[in-house]
Amino acid sequence: MKWWAWLLTAPLCAHTISMSNGDLQVKGNRATFQLRMPVYEITHLQDPPQQLFESLRFSSAGQEGKLIEKSCHDSPNDGMYVCDGVYEFPAPVETIDVECRLARITVPNHVHLLRAWRDGKSDQAMFDVSFEKALLRFRPPTPMETAINEIFAGVLRAGTALAGLLFLFALALASRSWKELGLLTAAFLLGEGVAYLLRWSPSPRFVEAAMGLTVAYLAVEILLLPTAGNRWAVAGVLGIFHGLYFALFIRSSEYSALWVMTGVVATELSLILILWLLTRRITSVHRYLAMLLIGVGMVWFGQSTMR
Secondary structure (H helix, E strand, C coil), X not given: CCXXXXXXXXXXXXXXXXXXXXXXXXXXXXXXXEEEEEHHHCCCCCCHHHHHHHCEEEEECCEECEEEEEXXXXXXXXXXXXXXXXXXXXXXXXXXXXXXCHHHHCCCCCEEEEEEEECCEEEXXXXXXXXXXXXXXXXXXXXXXXXXXXXXXXXXXXXXXXXXXXXXXXXXXXXXXXXXXXXXXXXXXXXXXXXXXXXXXXXXXXXXXXXXXXXXXXXXXXHHCCCCXXXXXXXXXXXXXXXXXXXXXXXXXXXXXXXXXXXXXXXXXXXXXXXXXHHHHHXXXXXXXXXXXXXXXXXXXXXXXXX
8 A cells, every 4th residue: 555545544443532541649558549531432342440450560679559449431521531549658658650551442542641640749651552651759850851742742642643644634735836836834733833822721632633634624625726826825724623632742841832833833834844745746646646535535534524
């Protein structure tokens, strides 16, 4: 299968937005943990409580915490599945090693954000399929550590948001010259920034459905209006919907928008350039690629709205 065919069909296998949150409160040799997971992320699990708790491990001083209490329930008001657990350690906790394998039982691009507290001090960590382990030291990170971690988080989010990657492919396909590529890219990035400033927080399902629809819309523009002008304005408006994904991540993680978006912008600029150079090599099939983009975007939209 050619690279472009893989790029267009792979997103159908996973959610664009797959995120959960955890809170860990440590007192002495005990830790109280709460996991909040969107219900639609666990519909395929045979035994959600068992599988979710098995995917999380907490250790201190080389000794794994023993799960002595656990319970799970639906939270219909916000569409979340909530699990509470109490872990007991052999000695008072100073630092905690965390292993999180939730991406293995949900979808490969799942992100888990964990916040932890001990004696008035806090720490946090982000986990995905590439980073399953972290050490919580309960000390404030240095400014340099904060910047590096949050920029890298932006890089990961931009590089693994599958509907976003698909839209970048459509954006490269829609650019008919270097000048237009620059205009479309600038408008798209500006739209993403505007999304954060709007302070609008729609549901993840809405954002995912909207991102799929933007792919189809831009592909229609490519297919039916190949000589249309002011395409940059379309890219700017559609960029707002993609920016909602990053705004949702920033607010959920409480990371700095400046650092996260620095990573996002750097990654998207690199990807757009690479994709534009690749699409220049297959100009003879641009029309067919646009039709395929329409189909994939509409299927993605349909799947997102039906979850």
